[in-house]
Amino acid sequence: MRVLICILAFLFVPGRLSAQHEYPATDVENGGRLFQGTCAACHGPDGDGVAGVDLGRGQFRRAANATDEELVRIIRTGIPNTGMPPNNISEINAGNIVAYLRTIATETRSASAPGDAGRGKAIYEGKGACASCHRIKGAGSRIGPDLTEIGGQRRVAELEKSILDPAAQVLPSQRSVRVVTRDGVTTTGRLLNHDAFTVQMLDSKEQLRSFQKSSLREVTFIDNSPMPSYRDKLSAEELSDLVSYLVSLKVQVKP
Amino acid sequence: MTAYRLLLPAIPVIVITAVVSGQTPVTFDRILRAGQEPQNWLTYSGSVLSQRHTPLTQITPDNVKNLELQWVFQARSLEKYEATSIVADGVLYTVQAPDDVVALDAATGRVFWTFNYTPSSQARPCCGRVNRGVAILGDTLFMATIDARLIALDAKTGRPLWNIAVDGAKPESGYAFTVAPLVVKDKVIIGTAGGEYGIRGFIAAFDAKTGKEAWRFYTIPGKGEPGNETWAGDSWKTGGASVWVTGSYDPDSNLTYWGIGNPGPDWNGDNRGGDNLYSNSVVALDADTGKLKWHFQFSPHDEFDFDSTQVPVLADINWKGRPTKVMLWANRNGIFYVLDRTSGDFLLGKPFVEVNWTDKLDEKGRPNRVPGKVPTREGSLIAPGNQGGTNWYSPSFSPQTGLFYIPSWVNYTSNYVKQDAEYVEGRTFGGGAPRGTILPGVRSGQFLNYAKEDEGYGAVRAIDPKTGDMKWEFKMTDFTDAGILTTASNVLFSGGREGYFYALDARTGSLLWKATVGGRVVSGPMSYAVGGRQYVAVAAGSALFVYALRQ
Numbered sequence: 001m002r003v004l005i006c007i008l009a010f011l012f013v014p015g016r017l018s019a020q021h022e023y024p025a026t027d028v029e030n031g032g033r034l035f036q037g038t039c040a041a042c043h044g045p046d047g048d049g050v051a052g053v054d055l056g057r058g059q060f061r062r063a064a065n066a067t068d069e070e071l072v073r074i075i076r077t078g079i080p081n082t083g084m085p086p087n088n089i090s091e092i093n094a095g096n097i098v099a100y101l102r103t104i105a106t107e108t109r110s111a112s113a114p115g116d117a118g119r120g121k122a123i124y125e126g127k128g129a130c131a132s133c134h135r136i137k138g139a140g141s142r143i144g145p146d147l148t149e150i151g152g153q154r155r156v157a158e159l160e161k162s163i164l165d166p167a168a169q170v171l172p173s174q175r176s177v178r179v180v181t182r183d184g185v186t187t188t189g190r191l192l193n194h195d196a197f198t199v200q201m202l203d204s205k206e207q208l209r210s211f212q213k214s215s216l217r218e219v220t221f222i223d224n225s226p227m228p229s230y231r232d233k234l235s236a237e238e239l240s241d242l243v244s245y246l247v248s249l250k251v252q253v254k255p
Numbered sequence: 256m257t258a259y260r261l262l263l264p265a266i267p268v269i270v271i272t273a274v275v276s277g278q279t280p281v282t283f284d285r286i287l288r289a290g291q292e293p294q295n296w297l298t299y300s301g302s303v304l305s306q307r308h309t310p311l312t313q314i315t316p317d318n319v320k321n322l323e324l325q326w327v328f329q330a331r332s333l334e335k336y337e338a339t340s341i342v343a344d345g346v347l348y349t350v351q352a353p354d355d356v357v358a359l360d361a362a363t364g365r366v367f368w369t370f371n372y373t374p375s376s377q378a379r380p381c382c383g384r385v386n387r388g389v390a391i392l393g394d395t396l397f398m399a400t401i402d403a404r405l406i407a408l409d410a411k412t413g414r415p416l417w418n419i420a421v422d423g424a425k426p427e428s429g430y431a432f433t434v435a436p437l438v439v440k441d442k443v444i445i446g447t448a449g450g451e452y453g454i455r456g457f458i459a460a461f462d463a464k465t466g467k468e469a470w471r472f473y474t475i476p477g478k479g480e481p482g483n484e485t486w487a488g489d490s491w492k493t494g495g496a497s498v499w500v501t502g503s504y505d506p507d508s509n510l511t512y513w514g515i516g517n518p519g520p521d522w523n524g525d526n527r528g529g530d531n532l533y534s535n536s537v538v539a540l541d542a543d544t545g546k547l548k549w550h551f552q553f554s555p556h557d558e559f560d561f562d563s564t565q566v567p568v569l570a571d572i573n574w575k576g577r578p579t580k581v582m583l584w585a586n587r588n589g590i591f592y593v594l595d596r597t598s599g600d601f602l603l604g605k606p607f608v609e610v611n612w613t614d615k616l617d618e619k620g621r622p623n624r625v626p627g628k629v630p631t632r633e634g635s636l637i638a639p640g641n642q643g644g645t646n647w648y649s650p651s652f653s654p655q656t657g658l659f660y661i662p663s664w665v666n667y668t669s670n671y672v673k674q675d676a677e678y679v680e681g682r683t684f685g686g687g688a689p690r691g692t693i694l695p696g697v698r699s700g701q702f703l704n705y706a707k708e709d710e711g712y713g714a715v716r717a718i719d720p721k722t723g724d725m726k727w728e729f730k731m732t733d734f735t736d737a738g739i740l741t742t743a744s745n746v747l748f749s750g751g752r753e754g755y756f757y758a759l760d761a762r763t764g765s766l767l768w769k770a771t772v773g774g775r776v777v778s779g780p781m782s783y784a785v786g787g788r789q790y791v792a793v794a795a796g797s798a799l800f801v802y803a804l805r806q
Contacts, residue, residue, distance in 0.1 A: 137416075138409070138416050142409070142411050142412055146412065146414055148414070192366075192367050192368060193365060193366055193367065195365065198360075198363055198365050200360060200365055200366070200367050202367075202411060202412070205277075206411055207277060207278050208278060208345075208346050208358065208360070208367045208411060210360035210362070210363055210365055210367075212363075
């Protein structure tokens, strides 16, 4: 069992390299969520919404060559006499936002023209058959990531990449797991939680399942994505339309 | 793509596989027929009749001594754990105070998902940032929050489906929701707390799919409505009459029953002359429209904070030779009542603890007031005291024994001191200060207890509903906020402030088993089964403890 735990520990230190640091994938994911929820209203989903500032390319107006610690301080205290307000956010969460910004600075941004969200919706519901795995506002399947607020969580480039090359980046919260019981029954699903003795998943029949590892002969963490690539299935225009539709799915504001 | 494959050592072990019969949507039909699936606990009190009684019989008076702790869920919260968990098809849903929902594997306690909610800082519930649990319908959970919102969640993932502010219920004015919702057909019914803040109470039903309000019943009638004349002047506008404990439902009459809280200001009734309807009443509402069918007021013009927010327990018993649909009600005012639940007629009323504020009930159940027994500037000793003969703690009715079980506060008084009260929005509107006449001890939240029995004590009291006579009592040294669960195998589970969880013989009250849980039990135990194994869950301190028979 100890060997198993060591292997698991190794699996769960995935790193993302940037020029300066290595940031844990969970920090980057959390930072992305926080950025899209807190910062994107002014800075835009790609971080280039304020003139002269391009957070997604490491281009700051007043914080050139800033260290992570300095950026954390700016996020928390704001910049006086500018549109950048102080934010009631913990040091850890601010650090996660910095990890996210550092990470996207190393990635390519989308160069494609905006599409038609209405046509994109038709592709989502029709040709793409996206609802067979995904869910929007309570409609569709729970097997894949819920897309109700995806436009506020992922950038255009990330959405394009996920559609063309789904396995390239799987968020830690969207990992899949496969278990095989001692009597040979295989169950696959979305990993929800696990510990030294048990594993929990939402299986492919949308059942919440918990297994004792002692009753399993195999536990496999699936790095690949169960989603097929749409590279050969959608034209460039259709892809733009679909992405535009996904971008339109934003956080529901409390009434 | 590399798949990391972990080959587990093939050691032969006794396998406890999570037996999954499958999670299927919890239709209202399933909730109505909860007795046919005793492995589940689908609503706050176990069924719409609210008997807090399980048909499960694996745990018996003979084997209950073999109960063993199976798992513990430690809430990341120091608030009182007042939630009753629900269980649907092997998944347990509970609330971590104030308003986080957690889904766990009911057999092992491992977490499937959590939904974290930060209520508005304007929320000001009177008596703790607490929540009493969620309701389920289909694949959707419903939670009412202390900042007066109603939230629907996907039961499979914890994702919010809708989150609505309830019209007119401003948290900054003292409106707060602590109740576990009640689902009736396609609607979710809740009420508002805030009886200490001069609110105007209501019960409201919402469309389960959309959160759109379907009907509302104000617990204080507006100008021109029958009952408004029972409030002097404009006192009805700030009269309280809150709702903070889950109601019941009778499918035969399509009536939903709810207990209503105290009038405000609590301890000074000078400016609210009249009976103050429907404070301290039970109301029977048409579940489709919210229209009032009947009401019964236990304590007209209350000045003792005697909320009638108890769970309406519905039972079919033989009453004077006739099978009768009754409602059993041990009231905070110290009196046990039997009502005809179809007509609202008063059938019986008898004190179940010491009572000195009334000396008799008339033929309609209205109490005759004892002169001088009112709050005064100097102070007046009233029995029962301010926490009542019982309070919101769930009672239980066992069809097996025919007995009604009450978490009771016995033999104590409070000194009721009247003060002036001026309404200021969002501030407490009490008009007095009831003072305890009891020694500090475990009962006041401390560890040490010096109290003597003649200074008051907590007990489980078993009442014969046909006569109102007490059959037996189980005494504790300290008072109790714990609800009661009975089983079809005649086991009774409860707890108290002393930090024990225990089992009694429901027929005799004799102690069968006890466990130390190291904290106050401030909710009702419940029971369920997974893979043919019966579990009993109880919250104490900040944690949920789950027991089953040793295997």
